[in-house]
Amino acid sequence: xxxxxxGGGQLALMMCWEASRLPIDFVVYDPDSSAPxxxxxxxxxxxxxxxxxxxxxxxxxxxxxxxxxxYAERLGKLxxxxxxxxxxxxxxxxRAFFDSLKIPTVxxxxxxxWEEAVRIAEGMGRAVVKIPAGGYDGKGQFIYPREAAGxxxxxxxxxxxxxxxxxxxxxxxxxxxxxxxxxxxxxxxNFYVDGILVWNYAPTKAPExxxxxxxxxxxxxRYVGTVAVEFFEARDGRILVNEIAPxxxxxxxxxxxxxxxxxxxxxxxxxxxxxxxxxxxxAVAMVNIxxxxxxxxxxxxxxxLGRVYWYFKAEARPRRKMGHVNIVAGSVEEAAxxxxxxxxxxxxxxxxxxxxxPRGG
Amino acid sequence: xxxxxxGGGQLALMMCWEASRLPIDFVVYDPDSSAPxxxxxxxxxxxxxxxxxxxxxxxxxxxxxxxxxxYAERLGKLxxxxxxxxxxxxxxxxRAFFDSLKIPTVxxxxxxxWEEAVRIAEGMGRAVVKIPAGGYDGKGQFIYPREAAGxxxxxxxxxxxxxxxxxxxxxxxxxxxxxxxxxxxxxxxNFYVDGILVWNYAPTKAPExxxxxxxxxxxxxRYVGTVAVEFFEARDGRILVNEIAPxxxxxxxxxxxxxxxxxxxxxxxxxxxxxxxxxxxxAVAMVNIxxxxxxxxxxxxxxxLGRVYWYFKAEARPRRKMGHVNIVAGSVEEAAxxxxxxxxxxxxxxxxxxxxxPRGG
Numbered sequence: 001x002x003x004x005x006x007g008g009g010q011l012a013l014m015m016c017w018e019a020s021r022l023p024i025d026f027v028v029y030d031p032d033s034s035a036p037x038x039x040x041x042x043x044x045x046x047x048x049x050x051x052x053x054x055x056x057x058x059x060x061x062x063x064x065x066x067x068x069x070x071y072a073e074r075l076g077k078l079x080x081x082x083x084x085x086x087x088x089x090x091x092x093x094x095r096a097f098f099d100s101l102k103i104p105t106v107x108x109x110x111x112x113x114w115e116e117a118v119r120i121a122e123g124m125g126r127a128v129v130k131i132p133a134g135g136y137d138g139k140g141q142f143i144y145p146r147e148a149a150g151x152x153x154x155x156x157x158x159x160x161x162x163x164x165x166x167x168x169x170x171x172x173x174x175x176x177x178x179x180x181x182x183x184x185x186x187x188x189x190n191f192y193v194d195g196i197l198v199w200n201y202a203p204t205k206a207p208e209x210x211x212x213x214x215x216x217x218x219x220x221x222r223y224v225g226t227v228a229v230e231f232f233e234a235r236d237g238r239i240l241v242n243e244i245a246p247x248x249x250x251x252x253x254x255x256x257x258x259x260x261x262x263x264x265x266x267x268x269x270x271x272x273x274x275x276x277x278x279x280x281x282x283a284v285a286m287v288n289i290x291x292x293x294x295x296x297x298x299x300x301x302x303x304x305l306g307r308v309y310w311y312f313k314a315e316a317r318p319r320r321k322m323g324h325v326n327i328v329a330g331s332v333e334e335a336a337x338x339x340x341x342x343x344x345x346x347x348x349x350x351x352x353x354x355x356x357x358p359r360g361g
Numbered sequence: 362x363x364x365x366x367x368g369g370g371q372l373a374l375m376m377c378w379e380a381s382r383l384p385i386d387f388v389v390y391d392p393d394s395s396a397p398x399x400x401x402x403x404x405x406x407x408x409x410x411x412x413x414x415x416x417x418x419x420x421x422x423x424x425x426x427x428x429x430x431x432y433a434e435r436l437g438k439l440x441x442x443x444x445x446x447x448x449x450x451x452x453x454x455x456r457a458f459f460d461s462l463k464i465p466t467v468x469x470x471x472x473x474x475w476e477e478a479v480r481i482a483e484g485m486g487r488a489v490v491k492i493p494a495g496g497y498d499g500k501g502q503f504i505y506p507r508e509a510a511g512x513x514x515x516x517x518x519x520x521x522x523x524x525x526x527x528x529x530x531x532x533x534x535x536x537x538x539x540x541x542x543x544x545x546x547x548x549x550x551n552f553y554v555d556g557i558l559v560w561n562y563a564p565t566k567a568p569e570x571x572x573x574x575x576x577x578x579x580x581x582x583r584y585v586g587t588v589a590v591e592f593f594e595a596r597d598g599r600i601l602v603n604e605i606a607p608x609x610x611x612x613x614x615x616x617x618x619x620x621x622x623x624x625x626x627x628x629x630x631x632x633x634x635x636x637x638x639x640x641x642x643x644a645v646a647m648v649n650i651x652x653x654x655x656x657x658x659x660x661x662x663x664x665x666l667g668r669v670y671w672y673f674k675a676e677a678r679p680r681r682k683m684g685h686v687n688i689v690a691g692s693v694e695e696a697a698x699x700x701x702x703x704x705x706x707x708x709x710x711x712x713x714x715x716x717x718x719p720r721g722g
Contacts, residue, residue: 020378020401021617023655023671023684040381040401256382257620259689273664279689281640294384303634310384323384328620328640 004054008035010311011060016040018263034314062088079270083221084246090132107162117158126163165235173252175265176223177275201285226266254284281328285335287342289323365415369396371672372421377401379624395675423449440631444582445607451493452520468523478519487524526596534613536626537584538636562646587627615645642689646696648703650684
């Protein structure tokens with residue numbers, strides 16, 4: 001069984017770790033020759049030829065070449081289906097997709113250029129203005145009015161959202177098999193700084209409606225594989241979908257501590273195997289290692305608290321996800337306390353204060 | 362941290378799977394360019410240069426170039442220590458090693474050439490004659506008198522052992538850290554056909570003295586890493602050490618279903634990290650996939666019963682270990698029942714009967 005993965009970042013690398021236990025020939029296409037997944041998978045040079053040679057084609061990330069994915073879809077090999085990739089090409093498309101399924105999201109409007117965006121944002125009072133394409137990890141998002149300079153002069157369409165006061169953020173990671181079987185991993189509560197996930201823990205509580213929204217999303221085009229949906233719980237109690245990630249997801253890295261991770265179940269699903277229900281530890285926390293080179297890592301101390309995963313990226317740039325630490329614990333309180341110690345080991349004394357409370361908006 | 366592994370078979374491959382989660386640069390030396398571990402690890406061309414460049418050197422198998430290991434030992438990089446590798450170069454040395462530690466083993470004698478071996482075996486009544494070097498998986502072993510033709514004409518020293526009537530075979534897989542901490546995985550009961558492990562399960566019972574013998578063995582030269590010791594329980598009740606394997610071992614493959622496998626703990630130990638105590642499922646069975654090509658594997662049915670691990674060997678030769686299936690269960694009875702189904706899926710209806718009872722001798 002040959003799998004072609006479009007994109008060779010850490011998500012493909014972790015998928016490849018899990019694939020190495022299964023009888024899967026793992027091929028990766030990424031134009032960047034230093035992509036982490038080449039440490040584990042075989043490199044494809046011509047993506048179209050690789051699509052032809054693969055039994056199944058999947059993607060680890062939204063920012064992949066749509067033409068390659070479209071070709072895989074045409075040959076009946078793309079999982080999940082192309083529709084999910086296409087809505088992710090534009091935040092405006094994604095919002096419209098949620099609206100079409102009557103899934104509540106942050107109130108939004110489309111602006112034709114930056115000047116209209118300013119007018120709409122002005123009308124909302126506080127707003128977040130987002131460039132529709134290519135954004136992730138907080139890139140291309142600007143709080144209005146504070147960061148208005150960031151999108152000044154932008155000529156294309158912009159997404160303008162009301163600024164919502166948020167109590168907490170959580171995500172649901174689910175897997176849907178070809179047979180329609182859907183398994184939900186326990187919900188995770190997530191903590192961001194400047195739009196980048198810094199740590200999370202599971203399990204947390206999620207209201208029934210959140211599961212219902214995920215069902216609507218995956219049934220729309222018969223999703224196959226692992227999917228993540230991020231939610232806001234607003235201070236006024238509204239449950240709002242923020243984003244769908246049609247792939248394995250950072251908020252599901254904690255599932256590596258189960259015996260059927262999001263990565264393994266993604267592989268199982270795309271190859272038409274049955275979804276495996278994992279045995280779950282009482283609690284797991286995950287802490288991202290951002291911007292740190294391996295040499296600066298207090299490995300011994302971290303390993304005493306949890307399991308360190310390293311992505312072997314060529315260079316440690318600021319904010320870059322270099323690895324993560326998973327912490328298994330007897331309770332979420334214990335997991336959070338250990339996560340706090342891991343955060344201060346990685347980032348020093350002050351940093352944890354910033355991230356041990358939910359994101360402000 | 363750079364690790365050099367001598368030998369590139371499935372044991373190195375599985376070590377590499379676990380290493381890929383840890384920040385370890387995994388280098389493999391094996392003269393065979395199609396060795397399975399090259400699927401995962403980086404290939405070293407010059408073994409002596411690779412020893413110089415590595416932080417730690419270990420081996421996956423006893424049949425490695427002793428000169429390379431000796432060089433690594435001289436540079437203070439070899440773990441476990443050379444002594445354990447050297448005793449494994451000859452079954453006669455190994456027996457003498459057990460005797461020197463007053464560890465009971467099958468009564469044995471050294472024969473100078475095949476004719477003396479016949480005389481000694483004759484005196485024992487039934488015996489097993491073994492060629493001292495290079496034997497594993499039942500190779501180079503002959504039951505006397507039935508298989509006497511196998512060693513006829515052999516000029517070197519031979520090991521002659523009394524034929525012992527065996528009730529069951531079990532093994533202890535343990536890990537010793539540099540700090541002297543020793544962790545024992547639960548004992549496994551093992552089932553062989555013609556000297557090849559076909560399946561096993563854990564946990565089973567092992568008497569106190571078995572643990573004591575392992576302690577003596579690992580303390581002799583301050584072992585570091587994972588070690589396996591195979592035991593016979595004779596019908597007359599004696600506990601006899603059969604073999605020491607100074608490495609990760611087939612009877613410990615079931616530990617991949619814990620959160621700290623024999624492979625991970627070997628890596629942790631050789632890098633001076635603390636041994637991790639795994640959370641253990643109630644029972645696990647392991648079934649070897651011998652001599653079967655991937656095309657002939659009933660993958661869907663196997664995956665419904667357990668987890669399939671595939672070694673990606675170039676060719677499926679008879680008796681060759683091609684992969685294995687791990688089965689997690691709520692009890693050893695359930696594990697054994699599922700193992701039986703896996704055995705008949707892999708080998709057909711008759712095969713299980715041969716191996717669901719302990720080896721005859």
